[in-house]
Amino acid sequence: MFDVIVVGAGGTMGSSALHHLAKSGVKELQQASGQVSDGAETTGAELVCGAAVTGWRVDDQGTVHVHTSKGEYEGRKLILAPGAWLPKLVPELQSLLSVERQVVGWFEVLNGSADFDADRFPMFVMDDRDGCYYGFPKDARGFKFGKIHHLGEIVDPDRVARHTTSLDEATLRRAVHKYFPGASGPLNHAAVCLYTNTPDEHFLVDQHPNHPQVILCSACSGQGFKFASVMGEVLKDLAASGATRHDIAFMRLDRKRPGHAQVLDSFQESAQGLQPSSRL
Structure with a gap:
């Protein structure tokens, strides 16, 4: 089982998260896995390249299962940073992103x-x-x-x-x-x-409301690249402890933000089993 699975590690946010996870010594750098591209090998992570992520779920024991075209991977934590594919992997976000x-x-x-x-x-x-x-x-x-x-x-x-x-x-x-x-x-x-x-053009970075071991990242709206180094640290922190020294309050899911009330209602319905969640 992996400590942390990074989906989207070939992108700027995912690769930065992978870098910070490697620096933190996660399981001797061997227990971070992702769908990644050139350069990520230097982190020491186990890489799964060219695999389509078809879905994910959390079982009753809290283990995360990531389904791909190359097999299933299990982990304790999951960072979802797949860029434009996030609303497909988290359908509750489709009205927001x-x-x-x-x-x-x-x-x-x-x-x-x-x-x-x-x-x-x-x-x-x-x-x-x-x-x-x-x-x-x-x-x-x-x-x-x-x-x-x-x-x-x-x-x-x-x-x-x-x-x-x-x-x-x-x-x-x-x-x-x-x-x-x-x-x-x-x-x-x-x-x-x-x-x-996003409607307010701020990032969306937070723990999944129903699965705190899953970190959601849409560092987006055309302005993500220049913040990749610090956002990687934020994602590593959230995966490790659920908190970070950086002020990300304005990036989190919040009913006061445009479009977020509907999304949070959708997460509540998913938790009650009223609509499908956590899969494509």
């Missing part, structure tokens, strides 16, 4: 200009009446640029269109041409990713 298709593009800098080089051009976020945009200095692919919430497309993460369209490009190009004409050359590359949004 919306998954949104996001596109970022790399545009050719014209005339070999050095104006967009890293030593002259900053990372930025800017607002105008058409939305909120962000960008990065030029890299090997060009000037990286995106629009927060892009086209506002709410999607199923298992069925999202991973190809980009002329509308995707036009949405970004309008702002690039307006504000950064020196980088309005051809679109060299584009990529589709996913935002998981």
Whole structure:
């Protein structure tokens, strides 16, 4: 049996949690398991890669069972940090977490200009009446640029269109041409990713209301990456003791937060056996 199972350890929050679990010496670094990607092997965890998580449950003894396409795993604690798949693994959260298709593009800098080089051009976020945009200095692919919430497309993460369209490009190009004409050359590359949004755009990090040994993490709304190091420590703390030295009160499930009352009611109904829970 594993001490801690991390689902989503290939993502920023899960991999950070795995790192902090390893630093804490969980069972000589051998009892943290996850569905992870490159680099996580350095933590010493046992890794299960390329496995689809199909569900999970907690038995009458409090043991967590995680069902995957490669078998079942048992653990004392479970950290659920699967990004856009969290509302599928915890159906009570489906009304709270919306998954949104996001596109970022790399545009050719014209005339070999050095104006967009890293030593002259900053990372930025800017607002105008058409939305909120962000960008990065030029890299090997060009000037990286995106629009927060892009086209506002709410999607199923298992069925999202991973190809980009002329509308995707036009949405970004309008702002690039307006504000950064020196980088309005051809679109060299584009990529589709996913935002998981909460109504108030704050994170959701808490123990499962019905199963305190299960930690829920949606560190999301397009702003999670820069907080990954501290959030990994928070997840490790919650798995270890249910508490953390960091102030996460505003991230927890709370009836005062938008949309949370309905979710907490759903958890109560699940505890009473009125609706299915804890599985896909």
